[in-house]
Amino acid sequence: MMEAYRYPDGSITYPGHPIGPGGEEPVGTVDLSEYTAEVITWTTSMAAPPGVREPNTLAIVEFDVDGEPVRALGGVTTDEVEIGDEVRPVYVEELREPGAGIREPESQAWDGYRFEPI
Amino acid sequence: MENVAIIGASMTQFGQRDGWVLDLLSEAGTACLDDAGVAPDAVDHLYVSNMASGEFEGQTGIMNAIAHDLAAMPAYTARIDQTSSSGGAGVKHAWQSVASGASDMTLLVGAEKMTHRTTPEATDVIASITHPVEYKHGVTLPSFAGLTARLYLDTYDAPRESLGKVAVKNHKHGVHNEHAQFQKEVDLDTVLESPIVADPLRLYDFCPITDGSAALMFCPESVAKEYTDDYVLVPGVGGATDTHVVHERADPTTMRGVVESSRIAYDMADVGPDDVDVAELHDMFTILEFLQSEDLGFFEKGEGWKAVEEGRTEMGGDLPINPSGGLKSKGHPLGASGVAQVYEIYEQLMGEAGKRQVADADTGLACNVGGFGNCVITTLMEAN
Numbered sequence: 001m002m003e004a005y006r007y008p009d010g011s012i013t014y015p016g017h018p019i020g021p022g023g024e025e026p027v028g029t030v031d032l033s034e035y036t037a038e039v040i041t042w043t044t045s046m047a048a049p050p051g052v053r054e055p056n057t058l059a060i061v062e063f064d065v066d067g068e069p070v071r072a073l074g075g076v077t078t079d080e081v082e083i084g085d086e087v088r089p090v091y092v093e094e095l096r097e098p099g100a101g102i103r104e105p106e107s108q109a110w111d112g113y114r115f116e117p118i
Numbered sequence: 119m120e121n122v123a124i125i126g127a128s129m130t131q132f133g134q135r136d137g138w139v140l141d142l143l144s145e146a147g148t149a150c151l152d153d154a155g156v157a158p159d160a161v162d163h164l165y166v167s168n169m170a171s172g173e174f175e176g177q178t179g180i181m182n183a184i185a186h187d188l189a190a191m192p193a194y195t196a197r198i199d200q201t202s203s204s205g206g207a208g209v210k211h212a213w214q215s216v217a218s219g220a221s222d223m224t225l226l227v228g229a230e231k232m233t234h235r236t237t238p239e240a241t242d243v244i245a246s247i248t249h250p251v252e253y254k255h256g257v258t259l260p261s262f263a264g265l266t267a268r269l270y271l272d273t274y275d276a277p278r279e280s281l282g283k284v285a286v287k288n289h290k291h292g293v294h295n296e297h298a299q300f301q302k303e304v305d306l307d308t309v310l311e312s313p314i315v316a317d318p319l320r321l322y323d324f325c326p327i328t329d330g331s332a333a334l335m336f337c338p339e340s341v342a343k344e345y346t347d348d349y350v351l352v353p354g355v356g357g358a359t360d361t362h363v364v365h366e367r368a369d370p371t372t373m374r375g376v377v378e379s380s381r382i383a384y385d386m387a388d389v390g391p392d393d394v395d396v397a398e399l400h401d402m403f404t405i406l407e408f409l410q411s412e413d414l415g416f417f418e419k420g421e422g423w424k425a426v427e428e429g430r431t432e433m434g435g436d437l438p439i440n441p442s443g444g445l446k447s448k449g450h451p452l453g454a455s456g457v458a459q460v461y462e463i464y465e466q467l468m469g470e471a472g473k474r475q476v477a478d479a480d481t482g483l484a485c486n487v488g489g490f491g492n493c494v495i496t497t498l499m500e501a502n
Contacts (some may be wrong), residue, residue: 013363013366014366015232015249015251015253015363025310036148040269040370041265041266041268041269041272041370042265043261043264043265043267043268043316043317043318043319044264044314044316045256045258045260045261045315045317046313046314046315046316047237047238047258047315047316048238048256048258049238049241049242049245049256049258049259050238050239050242051256052256053256054204056255056256056261058255058256058257058261058265059263059265060365060370063162063195065488071364071365071366071367072251073251073252073255073257073265073365074255074365075255075256075338081152083268083269083272095254095255095256096254096255101242101245102242102243102246103250103253104218104248105286107250108250108254109250109254110254112251112254112255
C-alpha cells in the first residue's frame with residue numbers, strides 16, 4: 001500500500017503528516033498504488049550510496065486523485081523515461097539493502113514502489 | 119537594540135587536511151581571537167557550527183572541547199546543527215546572542231572533517247537527512263539536484279551549457295582564493311565532458327568533499343569601537359524552512375526557504391536586492407546558484423541562467439556572485455561553509471579581499487542552504 005493522507009481542506013500528502021498543509025489533522029487515507037501518475041522530472045544517479053542499485057533512475061511523479069494533485073518520489077523500473085510519461089506503481093520487496101547504509105535497519109520499512117512507464 | 123558588528127574573522131585552508139575536527143576548530147578559533155584582538159576570557163558565548171562530527175569521526179561534545187582548548191571557559195557554549203546550513207544557523211545564533219544583550223562577545227567557529235570517508239560513505243551521511251520515504255529509494259542530495267536541474271532546463275528553456283558556465287565562473291574566481299580547495303580554472307568543455315553524476319549534471323556541477331574551518335567574532339557596535347575602527351555590521355539575518363519531503367514542493371525550482379529568509383533579512387536591514395553589491399551563494403550544485411539568484415530577487419524567475427550567460431555575475435559584472443570561488447571551488451566542509459561565506463563578505467566589505475576584491479562593495483549578502491533548500495539562512499552585511 002502506498003498510503004497518503006487526506007485532510008479536511010481536501011489536500012492530500014504522501015507521506016502523511018500528523019498535521020496537514022492547512023493546519024488540520026488527517027481525516028482519511030488514499031492508496032496511491034491504485035492510481036497512475038505523470039512524470040514531473042527524473043534523473044539517473046551514477047553515484048549511489050552503499051546498498052543502492054547503480055545506476056539509479058529516480059523520478060518525481062504527480063498523481064491525480066479525483067482532481068487533487070499528490071506528488072511522490074521513487075525509483076523507475078527502466079532508464080527509458082521522459083517528462084510527461086504516464087507511470088504506474090509496481091511493488092518491490094526491498095528497495096535498497098537495509099544494512100548497508102547509515103540508517104538503523106529496524107528504523108524504517110525498506111519495501112515500497114517503483115514507477116513503471118505505461 | 120544595538121547594532122551587531124563583526125570585529126574579526128578567520129578561515130583555514132580548505133581541502134584534504136591531516137587534522138581532525140578539533141584540530142580544525144582550534145586552528146580557526148585561535149586565528150579569529152588573534153585577528154579580533156580579543157582575549158579568550160572575554161568571550162561570553164562560543165558557538166560551534168557542525169553537522170555530523172559524530173557520524174563522520176565519532177567525536178561528539180565538540181563545543182565543550184573547543185571551549186577548553188581555546189581557554190574560553192566559562193563561556194556559554196552550544197553546537198549548532200542545521201545540516202549544510204549549520205554555519206549560517208551559527209551566524210543567526212551568534213547575532214541573536216549579541217542583539218538580545220545576552221553576550222557582549224560571541225565567538226562562532228564552524229568546522230567539518232569529511233575527506234577520510236569514501237565518497238559513497240560521505241554521500242550516505244549527508245543523505246541521511248532525507249525523509250525515510252525518499253531515503254529508501256537511494257536518493258542523494260546530488261540526485262535532488264539532477265531532478266531539479268532537468269525540470270529547470272525544461273521549464274525555462276535554458277541551455278545545459280549555462281549550468282556549466284557557473285562552474286567555469288566559480289573556478290575562475292577561486293584562482294585568487296588562497297584558502298580554496300581548487301585554485302585552478304576549468305573550461306566549459308571539461309565541465310560538459312566530465313562523468314555523469316546525476317543526469318543531466320556532471321562531476322564539475324558539484325562541489326567537492328572538504329575538510330576545513332572558519333570563525334567570526336561578534337559584539338555590539340559600542341564594544342567594537344573599544345577594539346577597532348574597522349568592522350562590519352550585520353543589520354539583518356533571516357532563517358526559514360521548506361518541506362522536509364522534497365517531492366512535496368509544488369514548484370521544485372523555487373526555494374521557499376530562500377524567498378522567506380531573504381525577505382526577513384531585507385526587512386530587518388531595510389534594503390532590497392538592488393542594494394546588494396556582492397553575494398556569496400550556496401553553489402553546492404551549479405543549479406542552486408540559478409535558483410538562489412532568482413529567489414533572492416536578484417533576477418526574475420527563470421532568468422538566472424541568462425545573467426550567467428551575460429557575465430553579470432562574474433567579477434566586473436553588475437552583481438559578482440561567489441568571488442571566493444563558492445562552494446564549487448573553495449570546497450564545502452558542511453558546518454564551516456556558512457561561516458566561510460560570511461568570512462568572504464567580511465573581507466569584501468573591509469576592502470581586504472586582494473585580487474578578488476569587488477570594487478565599491480558596501481552591502482553584501484550570504485545565503486547558506488541546508489539539505490536541498492530544507493533550511494536556509496540569509497545574512498545581510500554592511501561596511502562600517
